[in-house]
Amino acid sequence: LLKIPRTLSLADIKARKRRTVTATLECSGNSSNPGFMGAIGNIRWTGTPLAPLLRECHPLDRAIEVVFFGADEKVEKIRDKDYLQNFARSLSLRDAMKRDDILLAYEMNGQPLEKDHGAPLRIIVPGWFGITWVKWLTRIELLDRRYMSKYMAREYVTIRGEEHGDKTFWRETSVGPMDVKSVVARVARRKDGSLRVSGAAWTDGTPLQRVELKIDNGNWAPLQLDKKQGSKYSWTFWSYDWKNATPGEHTLVSRAMDAEGRVQPSADDPEIKLKRTYWEANQQWVRKIRI
Amino acid sequence: LLKIPRTLSLADIKARKRRTVTATLECSGNSSNPGFMGAIGNIRWTGTPLAPLLRECHPLDRAIEVVFFGADEKVEKIRDKDYLQNFARSLSLRDAMKRDDILLAYEMNGQPLEKDHGAPLRIIVPGWFGITWVKWLTRIELLDRRYMSKYMAREYVTIRGEEHGDKTFWRETSVGPMDVKSVVARVARRKDGSLRVSGAAWTDGTPLQRVELKIDNGNWAPLQLDKKQGSKYSWTFWSYDWKNATPGEHTLVSRAMDAEGRVQPSADDPEIKLKRTYWEANQQWVRKIRI
Structure with missing residues (x-):
């Protein structure tokens, strides 16, 4: 769904416009119980902004999703069958395009990104919970329909009730922006x-x-x-x-x-x-x- | 996530700008096997466009989803617990706003919409499979994160493989726009x-x-x-x-x-x-x- 699809090496990405953003990375499970209170850190991330790269590739008008695929792969059972999947998460194209601070990052606090933190490249989505910040990024795809991976649709899903009169209706949403x-x-x-x-x-x-x-x-x-x-x-x-x-x-x-x-x-x-x-x-x- | 939330009666909706669109409604399971080939029809739908109504309500900039809730409700098991849910589907706010032909419809082929077809009000999403066209519409919500109902995230999900070298990776996507x-x-x-x-x-x-x-x-x-x-x-x-x-x-x-x-x-x-x-x-x- 790109008029001009591109393949970039890490060197190509490092040669692009460089930007540093200080952003707090919080696990979406942080503070869920007294024993899990420290899954948060504040870091200076350096990389190149995603939005201009997407613009250069000219997304088709019907593209609505940007999906980030990591190198980590696993066979998952879906409806009792086995499927090989990469870890992946998506953003709406609008979210990805309207901001210049979503980065393809290769440095952390001024040092080369370490393997544990997603080297050679990870996505930085300031203001969103950590699950969105895909590590070991290998490929970015645009889709004209919603991406539904395990980690969008079945895990990292919040179930919350809302009272309407004397009934409580329940809503499921994918973990997204951080809360105050x-x-x-x-x-x-x-x-x-x-x-x-x-x-x-x-x-x-x-x-x-x-x-x-x-x-x-x-x-x-x-x-x-x-x-x-x-x-x-x-x-x-x-x-x-x-x-x-x-x-x-x-x-x-x-x-x-x-x-x-x-x-x-x-x-x-x-x-x-x-x-x-x-x-x-x-x-x-x-x-x-x-x- | 609206600066000006609104509650409209059916009379209010009928008093709004009227528009008729001819659109083919296809079940997303149509043609899945030789015995299921006729789940499609072509109909003149009349109602009021959704986009101007959303604009009048002034969505906040962080709103990304529009969720349509039907009156039909059911207790669903999610992770072994019971939750009361309305049937619901979502569109990205961008999809909902960029077109003037998504209708809140109350007439079908010039006749009042019948109960089986979603009366008093259903949503018409021309070009998208039928699952998106929520019947017995009761409420529209804007969200700042992805809506993940059973019928977005677990059912009406297409699993498709893609060959990369000697590996096949599998992708799940929610049923969306119709195919050629x-x-x-x-x-x-x-x-x-x-x-x-x-x-x-x-x-x-x-x-x-x-x-x-x-x-x-x-x-x-x-x-x-x-x-x-x-x-x-x-x-x-x-x-x-x-x-x-x-x-x-x-x-x-x-x-x-x-x-x-x-x-x-x-x-x-x-x-x-x-x-x-x-x-x-x-x-x-x-x-x-x-x-």
Whole structure:
């Protein structure tokens, strides 16, 4: 579905326009349970933008999907038969074309990308969960219909309920853009004896409007956001100076809100309570500390 | 994901701009076997275009999907748990917005739509297989991630192989636009004693370039196309005057080609041979007759 299909060597790709984007990579299962809280990192990625390359290939008007195939292959059972498949994920062509920061990346934090991280080439989709960032990229295809791989259609699918009157209807969606989210990372005693609470917050690229902290049964208090963030796709550190903390056990919980007004939900909000798979868990995490 | 969500009554929808489109509706399983060849019809549909309605609701920039929900509901087992679901299918927002001929339809051939055909309202997606044309429409939603219902992700999925060197990789795609296709419908004796072969051909809306017929082991002969077709989404009848037919058994097979150069494949072509589900069967059909 390209008027001008192309085959590019890694050298061809490295000779193209170079771009560096700082972006947080989060596993879509991160925070699904207390034992799985660290599957996130913030990295400087370098590569060449995908969109101009697609434009040069002149997609036909009926192309709607861009599919990224990795070198990793496996025989999968589908309806009781065996099929050899590459790991693959797709984006809508519109998503792939409207942004210049989806990269074919070959460097990570200024170093050549390592094999474990997808060398020689992986796709970087800032603001989307990690499953979309296909490693060991070998081929990109355009399709005129929806791609339905195991990892689009059967795995990495969120099942969520929605109440309509007295009925709950359930909706399945493929893991996609990241959700507005924050977490209390640590509480440290400073030289003056006061406590500093710090953590991070991140979004799908929509600017953060504010992050708040609640201590015990207090009110939500606004947090100081670190302005030195690398890009709109990287996490933002925040901090709070906790004065007059009393000895004993305390609960701390943060919540983030983005510029569209989307608020990080509590574990009791319907969008979390009615979520039945562990992907896309952005609920507020209540942390306990003892002083 | 709409700045201005709206609730419309059927009367509101009927008061909107009215449009009639003639379009062939084909079941995506049609022609999967000799006993299932008639699941297709050509109909005049009347309703209001979807795209202007969506535009009036101002979708947010991050909306990528339009999901159509029908009134029909069922409890489905997903990963061994029960979930109440409406029948639903989605289109990419781009597909839904770029055309003015996707209709919210309430009339069929000039008559009020009947209940069996989706009354009071169904969606008409000319050029796409029938599964997309959701009946008993109750609600339209926009999403910022891919919708994965049973009928997008697990059923009405085509599994097709593609040979890369000595390996065959398998690809799953959701049933989407119709394929270029033709069929020999009948052979009739005319008053002058000659035979007239007739049939139909159709596409996803791409103009037909030509339709050809092969008799026994002869060459592909061009067919006469009926120009009175209702729209680019309706089938085109074709005919062929067969002179000097000899008594005995003969084979007849037709093939269509569209303006993009896509040719209706034979049953032996890889795109059919390496298709493992019965959906989207557009192979040439060899018919036998005895004179």
